[in-house]
Amino acid sequence: MVLPEGFVLPPWYFLVAILVVLGGVLAMLWALEPPVTDRTVVAFVPWMMFGSALHVLHQLGAYPDSIAVLFTSPGVYLVTAIVGGLVWILGIFLEAAGLQRSIERFVGVTGTGFFVVFAMFALQLGWAAGTFEPFWPVIAVVLSGIVTALAWLALGIWFTDVAAITGMTGVVVVFGHVLDGVSTAVGYDVLGAGENVPLSQLLLEAGEALPTAEYVGGGWVFVVVKAALALAILGLFTEYVEERPGEARTILALVAAVGLGPGTHNVLLFLVA
Structure with missing residues (x-):
C-alpha cells in the first residue's frame, strides 16, 4: 500500500x-x-x-x-x-x-x-x-522550534550559501518538516497514535527496533530523516533559487506545505482528540 x-x-x-x-x-x-x-x-x-x-x-x-x-x-x-x-x-x-x-x-x-x-x-x-489536552502538543511545537534552530544553525555554519540564498523560505521548509517529524514521533512514542503513511510507519518501526528505543523511543529516527531531507532539498534548490527565484520559491513553498500541513494537523488533532 x-x-x-x-x-x-x-x-x-x-x-x-x-x-x-x-x-x-x-x-x-x-x-x-x-x-x-x-x-x-x-x-x-x-x-x-x-x-x-x-x-x-x-x-x-x-x-x-x-x-x-x-x-x-x-x-x-x-x-x-x-x-x-x-x-x-x-x-x-x-x-x-x-x-x-x-x-x-x-x-x-x-x-x-x-x-x-x-x-x-x-x-x-x-x-x-x-478531550482537550494541550501538554504534549505544546511540547511538540517547542521541540520543533528547538530542532529547527539547531538544524538551521548547522546549515548556516557548514553550508552558509544555502542558508543565505534560501532565506526565510528555507526556514519554513525546515520547520514544516521538523514539526511533522516531531509531532509524529510524540504521537507514536507517547500518545499511542497510529501512522497512516506506509513509508513513515516503516521509519518509525525501524527506530523502534533499535536498542535506543527503550530509552528515547523510536520516533527520533523519523525526526532525523525529515530534517535531513528538508536540508538536502534546500541544498539541491540553491542554484535554482539563484537563477529563477520565483519558480524555485513556489516549489519550495509546496515542499514546505507537505510538511507543515500534516504537522499542524497532528498538533491540532492531539489537542482535541
Whole structure:
C-alpha cells in the first residue's frame, strides 16, 4: 500500500468542479505573474495550516454529510488551494488599486484570520467533549522550534550559501518538516497514535527496533530523516533559487506545505482528540 490510509477522493461531480475552479485560479495567477519572494512564502504559512484545521474538523464530525467528503484528504487541500489562490488574486487587485500596501500582508492577515477561526472552532469542540489536552502538543511545537534552530544553525555554519540564498523560505521548509517529524514521533512514542503513511510507519518501526528505543523511543529516527531531507532539498534548490527565484520559491513553498500541513494537523488533532 502506497497511499496513506484515509485517502479518499470526492465523488466525480465534486472532483470535476474542484479541478475546474482550481485550474481557473491557477490560470489567472499564471497570467497575473505575481512576484514570489520570501515574504510571499511566509504569508502563505497560515494557509498551509488552515487546510489542516479544516481536516481536523472533518475528523471531529463537524460538517454535514452532504459536503463532508470535500474535507477528507486530499480534497481538503485542493479546496484550501482554491480559497488561498482567490485571496491571492484579490490581494493583487487591491494592491494595484492602492487599497492595500502589499499583497503579502493581505494574504498573510487573511490566512491567519481563517486559520484562527477554524482552529478555535476545533478547540471548542475538543473542550466541549472533554478531550482537550494541550501538554504534549505544546511540547511538540517547542521541540520543533528547538530542532529547527539547531538544524538551521548547522546549515548556516557548514553550508552558509544555502542558508543565505534560501532565506526565510528555507526556514519554513525546515520547520514544516521538523514539526511533522516531531509531532509524529510524540504521537507514536507517547500518545499511542497510529501512522497512516506506509513509508513513515516503516521509519518509525525501524527506530523502534533499535536498542535506543527503550530509552528515547523510536520516533527520533523519523525526526532525523525529515530534517535531513528538508536540508538536502534546500541544498539541491540553491542554484535554482539563484537563477529563477520565483519558480524555485513556489516549489519550495509546496515542499514546505507537505510538511507543515500534516504537522499542524497532528498538533491540532492531539489537542482535541
